[in-house]
Amino acid sequence: MKFRPKTWLILAVILAVLCGCASTPDRVDPVAKVIHLGPDTNRTAQVDAGNMMLQTQKGDHFTAYQLYNTVRSSFLGNSCTLTPQTFVKISQDEEFYYGISGRDYVKPSPLNWQNKDYLRTCLCGIRFSQKDLNVVAVILEHRNGSIDKVGPSNIDGSTSAVLKPVPMINLYAANFLRKTLKFDSFADGFLILRYMEERGKPNGYDAQGNPVAVPPDVTERMYEFDLQAAKTIDVQGAKIEILDAKPDKLTYKIIRQMSVE
Numbered sequence: 728m729k730f731r732p733k734t735w736l737i738l739a740v741i742l743a744v745l746c747g748c749a750s751t752p753d754r755v756d757p758v759a760k761v762i763h764l765g766p767d768t769n770r771t772a773q774v775d776a777g778n779m780m781l782q783t784q785k786g787d788h789f790t791a792y793q794l795y796n797t798v799r800s801s802f803l804g805n806s807c808t809l810t811p812q813t814f815v816k817i818s819q820d821e822e823f824y825y826g827i828s829g830r831d832y833v834k835p836s837p838l839n840w841q842n843k844d845y846l847r848t849c850l851c852g853i854r855f856s857q858k859d860l861n862v863v864a865v866i867l868e869h870r871n872g873s874i875d876k877v878g879p880s881n882i883d884g885s886t887s888a889v890l891k892p893v894p895m896i897n898l899y900a901a902n903f904l905r906k907t908l909k910f911d912s913f914a915d916g917f918l919i920l921r922y923m924e925e926r927g928k929p930n931g932y933d934a935q936g937n938p939v940a941v942p943p944d945v946t947e948r949m950y951e952f953d954l955q956a957a958k959t960i961d962v963q964g965a966k967i968e969i970l971d972a973k974p975d976k977l978t979y980k981i982i983r984q985m986s987v988e
Contacts, residue, residue, distance in 0.1 A: 784905035787896065789896075790895065791815045792890050798865060805839065812831075814828065816829065825866060826852050832847055832848060835847060853866065853888070862890065912974065920949070920962060924947075928942075952969075963985045964984075964988075966982040967982065
């Protein structure tokens with residue numbers, strides 16, 4: 728079977744551009760969304776049974792970017808489809824941000840029979856403007872962490888991608904601390920609150936001596952309050968005035984937030 732010179736050129740471009748991708752290690756989510764529950768102190772709030780009343784946390788903060796619609800691109804038969812998600816692995820240069828997906832991989836062209844096994848493990852991503860967050864290119868990540876554009880015509884379709892910044896916090900940092908207080912139940916004049924505390928731990932090491940992210944320690948306990956004795960309660964540094972308590976709903980006012988120590 729004979730190949731035309733043009734066909735050989737296309738194959739050469741495919742191999743040159745895409746060679747170097749390798750398998751990606753199992754992903755460990757390094758972040759959790761920062762939740763600002765409010766309301767501010769001295770304002771009234773309501774919560775249903777089982778839901779959070781208030782939360783406080785501290786740690787290493789940074790900005791991730793939420794993609795709200797699907798972005799597709801293809802080049803010489805290779806394609807990337809990026810589904811709505813939050814990009815937490817971000818790099819940048821003077822003009823652009825580069826966000827790498829944690830779940831969307833390159834779909835290789837049938838012509839890439841020699842490289843398809845490792846090409847399928849290359850993560851897709853997006854390049855977007857620091858100025859207005861407009862997505863200008865679909866990218867892929869190489870073995871050494873470098874990135875490449877999928878092709879010169881990078882975005883399929885005319886619909887603009889919608890990106891918004893999201894404040895995040897690294898729950899694997901040693902200084903991470905999050906305290907959460909939930910309304911558990913109310914019966915016979917007694918209010919039950921569920922408290923959860925998550926504290927970061929130093930990274931550990933695997934058998935080869937490589938650092939491994941260690942999830943935070945999690946502790947929980949229940950607090951019981953007799954509202955017939957007092958309508959204002961203290962818990963974990965917070966002071967809360969209970970305005971109305973029912974089995975399925977709690978109305979309260981935060982006088983002082985929980986401590987972050």
